[in-house]
Amino acid sequence: MPFLEKKTFTRLTPLLDFLEFSEQNRDLVWDRPKFPLMVPLRLALKMEKNNPHCPLFLQFVPLKKERLVDENYSLEPVKDPIFRLTPKLLKKYEGRSLLLATKACAMHCRYCFRQNFSYETSQKGFQNEIALLQKNDTIHEVILSGGDPLSLQSKDLLELVGQLDAIEHLRIIRFHTRSLIADPLILKQELFDFFLQTRKKIVFVVHVNHPKELGEDLRVCFQKLKKCGVTLLSQSVLLKGINDEAAILKNLCLELFDHGVLPYYLHQLDQVQGAAHFYVERKTGLNLIEQIRSSLPGYLVPKYVEEIPKKTSKTPIFSLHAI
Numbered sequence: 089m090p091f092l093e094k095k096t097f098t099r100l101t102p103l104l105d106f107l108e109f110s111e112q113n114r115d116l117v118w119d120r121p122k123f124p125l126m127v128p129l130r131l132a133l134k135m136e137k138n139n140p141h142c143p144l145f146l147q148f149v150p151l152k153k154e155r156l157v158d159e160n161y162s163l164e165p166v167k168d169p170i171f172r173l174t175p176k177l178l179k180k181y182e183g184r185s186l187l188l189a190t191k192a193c194a195m196h197c198r199y200c201f202r203q204n205f206s207y208e209t210s211q212k213g214f215q216n217e218i219a220l221l222q223k224n225d226t227i228h229e230v231i232l233s234g235g236d237p238l239s240l241q242s243k244d245l246l247e248l249v250g251q252l253d254a255i256e257h258l259r260i261i262r263f264h265t266r267s268l269i270a271d272p273l274i275l276k277q278e279l280f281d282f283f284l285q286t287r288k289k290i291v292f293v294v295h296v297n298h299p300k301e302l303g304e305d306l307r308v309c310f311q312k313l314k315k316c317g318v319t320l321l322s323q324s325v326l327l328k329g330i331n332d333e334a335a336i337l338k339n340l341c342l343e344l345f346d347h348g349v350l351p352y353y354l355h356q357l358d359q360v361q362g363a364a365h366f367y368v369e370r371k372t373g374l375n376l377i378e379q380i381r382s383s384l385p386g387y388l389v390p391k392y393v394e395e396i397p398k399k400t401s402k403t404p405i406f407s408l409h410a411i
């Protein structure tokens with residue numbers, strides 16, 4: 089079958105054909121989104137046939153609902169540009185810096201808050217960023233983000249982590265990545281070798297929203313990372329119609345732990361234009377967390393948080409009064 093030779097769907101018709109979508113269901117889909125379609129084969133294979141409510145389909149396939157303009161949603165909800173030290177280096181929180189390693193991603197999530205943010209520059213490499221990090225010994229952790237840091241060419245990523253490794257006052261290199269759910273084989277042996285030999289602590293925060301994104305292939309990848317001493321945490325975005333039920337979130341936490349990953353954050357949606365149909369009220373989120381807390385041990389209950397620009401950390405959502 090020709091479509092199985094491709095690793096990623098970037099055109100709608102082959103994807104909808106593959107998913108055996110009816111004419112009626114195709115009518116829900118938006119064929120000219122600004123943020124283009126990008127669905128890795130691994131995820132397409134996990135989508136339910138002819139089901140526009142499938143939690144994986146909803147996360148990655150543009151619906152006409154994205155065209156709705158809502159005044160509470162903006163193109164740049166987390167206001168990243170005000171934290172820029174360089175086009176690729178942000179300083180938001182005490183002791184930590186965020187390095188936007190690349191604009192590229194292995195998939196395009198429809199709720200992505202960076203979908204309108206053009207931070208790719210013509211500057212190759214990270215000389216300016218490394219120089220700033222070297223100078224500032226109050227920074228003990230670098231968070232690699234993007235896009236997705238694992239979308240960097242393997243040799244560029246190795247060069248970058250090698251440069252970070254050489255900065256003495258840095259203690260932790262943290263990856264925020266969703267690429268592993270697109271391709272659990274994406275990590276090259278050289279990177280595992282680096283993790284084994286470095287004295288820095290390596291943390292992976294894996295972005296997973298639904299238990300269907302997990303699987304045996306991912307478990308093997310996580311086991312390999314753990315053998316290299318990597319700490320594995322998860323981050324999920326609370327999304328309407330996808331994971332806004334206690335049973336799904338509970339199962340997600342249990343499955344993550346079963347895969348060797350500790351649930352870390354349940355994140356309130358960043359209100360980016362086009363994503364309003366994913367919004368879950370804080371009241372509902374609090375209720376969901378309460379239900380998880382009552383049935384799982386405390387170490388499996390993620391912190392329910394949101395990003396409020398100019399705050400010195402993610403803001404925990406404890407009660408409606410704080411809003």
Ligand code: SF4
Nearest residue numbers: 193196197200235266
């Ligand atoms: S993987 Fe993350 S950065 Fe990339 S499109 Fe999805 S949400 Fe955005």
